Amino acid sequence: MRSHLLNGLTAEHYRRSVTEGVERVAAKLAATERPFTGVAVDELSPRVDAIDLDRPLGDTAAVLDELEDVYLKDAVYFHHPRYLAHLNCPVVIPAVLGEAVLCAVNSSLDTWDQSAGGTLIERKLIDWTTARIGLGPAADGVFTSGGSQSNLQALLLAREEAKCDDPGKLRILASEVGHFSVQKSAKLLGLGPDAVVTVPVDRDKRMRTVALARELERCLAEGLVPMAVVATAGTTDFGSIDPLPEIAELCDRYGAWLHVDAAYGCGLLASRRYRYRIDGIERADSVTVDYHKSFFQPVSSSAVLVRDASTLRHATYHAEYLNPRRAVREHIPNQVDKSLQTTRRFDALKLWLTLRVMGADGIGGLFDEVCDLAVRGWHLLAADPRYDVVVEPSLSTLVFRYVPAAVTDPAEIDRANLHARKALFASGDAVVAGTKVGGRHYLKFTLLNPETTPSDIAAVLDLIAGHAEQYLGESLDRAS
Ligand SMILES: *Cc1c(COP(=O)(O)O)cnc(C)c1O
Numbered sequence: 001m002r003s004h005l006l007n008g009l010t011a012e013h014y015r016r017s018v019t020e021g022v023e024r025v026a027a028k029l030a031a032t033e034r035p036f037t038g039v040a041v042d043e044l045s046p047r048v049d050a051i052d053l054d055r056p057l058g059d060t061a062a063v064l065d066e067l068e069d070v071y072l073k074d075a076v077y078f079h080h081p082r083y084l085a086h087l088n089c090p091v092v093i094p095a096v097l098g099e100a101v102l103c104a105v106n107s108s109l110d111t112w113d114q115s116a117g118g119t120l121i122e123r124k125l126i127d128w129t130t131a132r133i134g135l136g137p138a139a140d141g142v143f144t145s146g147g148s149q150s151n152l153q154a155l156l157l158a159r160e161e162a163k164c165d166d167p168g169k170l171r172i173l174a175s176e177v178g179h180f181s182v183q184k185s186a187k188l189l190g191l192g193p194d195a196v197v198t199v200p201v202d203r204d205k206r207m208r209t210v211a212l213a214r215e216l217e218r219c220l221a222e223g224l225v226p227m228a229v230v231a232t233a234g235t236t237d238f239g240s241i242d243p244l245p246e247i248a249e250l251c252d253r254y255g256a257w258l259h260v261d262a263a264y265g266c267g268l269l270a271s272r273r274y275r276y277r278i279d280g281i282e283r284a285d286s287v288t289v290d291y292h293k294s295f296f297q298p299v300s301s302s303a304v305l306v307r308d309a310s311t312l313r314h315a316t317y318h319a320e321y322l323n324p325r326r327a328v329r330e331h332i333p334n335q336v337d338k339s340l341q342t343t344r345r346f347d348a349l350k351l352w353l354t355l356r357v358m359g360a361d362g363i364g365g366l367f368d369e370v371c372d373l374a375v376r377g378w379h380l381l382a383a384d385p386r387y388d389v390v391v392e393p394s395l396s397t398l399v400f401r402y403v404p405a406a407v408t409d410p411a412e413i414d415r416a417n418l419h420a421r422k423a424l425f426a427s428g429d430a431v432v433a434g435t436k437v438g439g440r441h442y443l444k445f446t447l448l449n450p451e452t453t454p455s456d457i458a459a460v461l462d463l464i465a466g467h468a469e470q471y472l473g474e475s476l477d478r479a480s
Helices: 008-031 041-049 060-070 093-105 117-133 147-162 181-188 209-221 244-254 265-270 309-315 325-329 348-357 359-382 410-427 454-479
Strands: 140-144 170-175 196-199 225-232 257-262 286-290 302-306 387-389 397-402 433-437 440-446
Touching: 008 060, 041 060, 093 348, 117 140, 117 265, 117 302, 117 348, 140 147, 140 309, 147 170, 147 181, 147 225, 147 257, 147 286, 147 302, 147 309, 170 181, 170 209, 181 196, 196 209, 209 225, 209 244, 225 244, 244 257, 257 265, 265 286, 265 359, 302 309, 348 359, 359 387, 359 397, 359 454, 397 410, 397 433, 397 454, 410 433, 410 440, 410 454, 440 454
Parallel strands: 170 196, 170 225, 225 257, 257 286
Antiparallel strands: 140 302, 286 302, 387 397, 397 440, 433 440
16 A cells, blocks of 8 residues: 555656546546537436445556546536636646645645745736735735635625624625625624615616615614625626726725736736726725636636735734744744635645746737637628627627517516526537626526637527527427
8 A cells, every 4th residue: 555655766657547537537638529428317326326435446457447437528628618607717738737736745835834935936926916906015925726715805805804893794895796705704704684785786887886886885884884895897697897997086086995806807918908997996995816727727726815914814813833923933934824724725836837938928828719719700790680699798708588579477487597597508519607797597607728719609599599480489389
């Protein structure tokens, strides 16, 4: 069994084993014709159930064969140009290399004495990101597991900075299409059930600043404390970007912490052409970025950034065995002092290798491509009488609905759209997402693959219409 421990004696076993795995995945990627096989839960779960975890196979090749059967064969492949569903990106090769290196070395970024250069690399990437945002010389931050954790940490800092003893009085203002992790964070932070005030959006799904001003005013009138405004720079559903400069103005006026949730829109930080769309982000007190959404990084890779490094102290605790106070005096960089996590992956290495191989322009250029593709897709949808499309894209998302001229019952149209999405998933030909707009069911493309072409989009729209028509035809038959 010792031969399975990775060390100097097993270097050859490591090389062979990982190479075998890489060969399988490479072959899979090359041979994948559809983003999904359409496998059903009922079909796949007996295969997983049948495996006896107490009877190991021992041999890597046999285990990879088994893995092929229970996972690789039927996985959902984000690299396929017809995977158009959620905020998942195809990943860049330098980042995948980073993943392989970081898990083999297995540094833990909580303390200097578990990471050394890893800590310095993470810190440099945090500085790089805060400089791109324009947060100023006192900025800092830390890598996190994802946007949800980044939002939680940012709101923790905001709560502490609000210096209010009555958590029942604290309010967080976010748009009605803000991310649900804001609600979850409020709950975790012990705020009351009414803590999150949702601010309405305009036609383009951007927060209405007039309504925000009204809500801030109302908070003051009612003796409540607006501890934070969450502006979303790239909403999950629409990619819409809240008007950051106007919101920053209001935060200044009312003394509210400005958190910008740029989990999705952060890709624009690397874009030469579209960076201006998030102008105003530099006025934030804290920012969430998800490199695993728009920087083409593997899950997980995310960070929370703050304007004032000293606010990170609200997440600091000292343990004698790990990060004693004297380490601070001795200027030993222990990242755990800034993090909600303790043991923590060296995710930063993926972004490091990406920037060193491709450069920021390389990443930004890929994100620009998907933004341009979304505009092409929007024109296709707007010109197509079968479809109703919601907003012109600010990033790379399209929300639309199949609306046949002959059907007037909106509930029947809802059912046709729901059916089309399910049938498409079961066919495996393409994967699309869904959401609700104004109480009605819509379909969604989140375009993050530069390999997707306008003709892929056109073809998927034909597939959707085909499934929806079939449903409506059968539904007529049922009725008659
Ligand atoms: C995806 C997303 C999040 C959550 O990020 P995770 O990495 O999935 O935890 C938060 N906010 C927005 C706007 C998002 O799109």
